[in-house]
Amino acid sequence: MAISKQEKLKKSISFIKNCDLKKNATNLVFSDGNLNANIMIIGEGPGAQEDIAGTPFIGRAGRLLDKMLNSIQLDRKKVYISNVVNYRPPENRRPTEQEIARYLPYLTSHIEIINPKIILLLGSTALNSIIGNDEVISDARGKWNQMKIGSANPWIIASFHPAFLMRQPQQKKMSWVDLKMIRDKIKIL
Numbered sequence: 672m673a674i675s676k677q678e679k680l681k682k683s684i685s686f687i688k689n690c691d692l693k694k695n696a697t698n699l700v701f702s703d704g705n706l707n708a709n710i711m712i713i714g715e716g717p718g719a720q721e722d723i724a725g726t727p728f729i730g731r732a733g734r735l736l737d738k739m740l741n742s743i744q745l746d747r748k749k750v751y752i753s754n755v756v757n758y759r760p761p762e763n764r765r766p767t768e769q770e771i772a773r774y775l776p777y778l779t780s781h782i783e784i785i786n787p788k789i790i791l792l793l794g795s796t797a798l799n800s801i802i803g804n805d806e807v808i809s810d811a812r813g814k815w816n817q818m819k820i821g822s823a824n825p826w827i828i829a830s831f832h833p834a835f836l837m838r839q840p841q842q843k844k845m846s847w848v849d850l851k852m853i854r855d856k857i858k859i860l
Contacts, residue, residue: 676784677706684757684777692716692758692770698725699757702781708751709857711787711825712736713778714832715755715796716766722759727752732833736793739833739846743854751785753778755800771800783821788860789853790825794832801827813849815856826860828852 681701687693700717703726712728720730728736740746756766756774766774778800782790792798795808801820802811811829818827830849831842 677702677781680777680780680784684774687773690758690770690773692756692760692766695761696758697722700725700727700754700759701757702751702753703727703729704747704751705749706751706785708749708785709788709860710745710750710791710853711782711785711789712750712752712791712793713755713797713801714752714793717754717757717759718763718834719759727754728833731837735833735837739850742847743850751787753781755797765796771796775800779821782823782825786823787825789857790820790827791849791853792827792829794835797832798829802829812845813852815852826856828856 681699684701685699696717700721714728717727718730718732721727721733727733737746740750755778756770757777760766760770790801792801798806798808798811801818802816808829808831812831814828816827817824828849830846836843836846
């Protein structure tokens with residue numbers, strides 16, 4: 672059942688018309704991981720390597736994400752990974768507000784299909800897309816919110832994006848706090 676809904680969503684995203692992201696991209700980057708996962712991870716958008724492979728978080732930031740997940744005994748077979756936008760923004764720029772708004776209904780459907788218990792928002796674009804523009808990542812990270820997203824009602828936590836952590840390694844200790852919060856929360860849900 673979930674696979675057919677997931678494939679239908681992927682197909683509808685592939686049929687998007689008049690989209691500059693799509694025009695400039697090589698591949699649709701939809702998801703990776705376990706359809707039945709209790710934890711869904713949402714990043715900003717695909718980078719160059721993800722665009723080539725059609726898989727999210729496989730470049731340097733993806734390798735760091737894998738290490739982060741491993742630190743709390745998780746991996747890609749136990750989580751589900753997607754992005755706010757499904758096509759690579761040119762030059763790895765941040766998606767525009769219009770692009771985010773255009774892809775948000777697809778992201779909402781994606782969340783409904785997976786129906787996770789926990790959503791980890793990586794970075795300010797994911798945070799602002801789901802929670803709103805009133806929050807900044809440095810203040811919002813490490814705090815739980817339960818939020819209705821379509822028919823889903825997950826617990827949401829934000830943390831720094833792995834690409835940011837590569838530029839600001841001193842912030843890794845804050846992400847470790849967030850990861851431990853996820854590890855502890857999933858045990859009680």
